Amino acid sequence: KTISDMNESIYYTIDLLHTAISTDEQVRFQIAEWTPEKTVRYRRDGQLYERSPYALVWDDENYYLVAYDHTASPPGIRHYRVDKMLKIELTAESREGKEQFGSFDVAAYSRKTFGMFAGEDETVTLICEDALTGVMIDRFGKEVAMRRYDETRIRVRVSVAVSRQFFGWLAGLGAAVRIESPESVVREYREYLETILKTYGEQEL
Secondary structure, three states, rough: OOOOHHHHHHHHHHHHHHHHHHHHHEEEEEEEEOOOOOOOHHHHHHOOOOEEEEEEEEEEEEEEEEEEEOOOOOOOEEEHHHEEEEEEEEEEOOOOOOOOOOOHHHHHHHHHOOOOOEEEEEEEEEEEEEHHHHHHHHHHHHEEEEEEEOOOEEEEEEEEEEEEHHHHHHHHHHHEEEEOOHHHHHHHHHHHHHHHHHHHHHHOO
């Protein structure tokens, strides 16, 4: 399987997923991943994933399927990159998870997952320079909880999936933002930054 084969098949996959959503059917597929040798292999030795599809999301130049995984313990909402889904087919099974998706906000889900890599949902308080007001609204929506912290900064409360992608986004904003609470996330972020610094500190210049 080449990457061009995978790219060509994405249109078929998207079409089939739309069909599954409209006909209320589960889908079955395998997931591909790159090897260090730049070849494609099947994740989990080609294990079949059976999921109930509910939405397609475009995020960071990739399509993702948001689906219900009834095989997990506990069952729940998961997402998968569409271009990595291979050998997809419809099943005769009706979708599960309708109750969980009844009030599901796809836009809010994609905003807070940061590149669609899920972490534990947490309410995080950030202290930001005024110049980042637009960045915060673009990322978390106009309803984001925001108030004045001091003359030049704002305090923002957000619900996010705490992950390496979230920390990477924060690092990109530099010293213009810091995590105020909870302390557990402050500690995780500090460890994330220290780990990166260590990879440079161990090298001889």
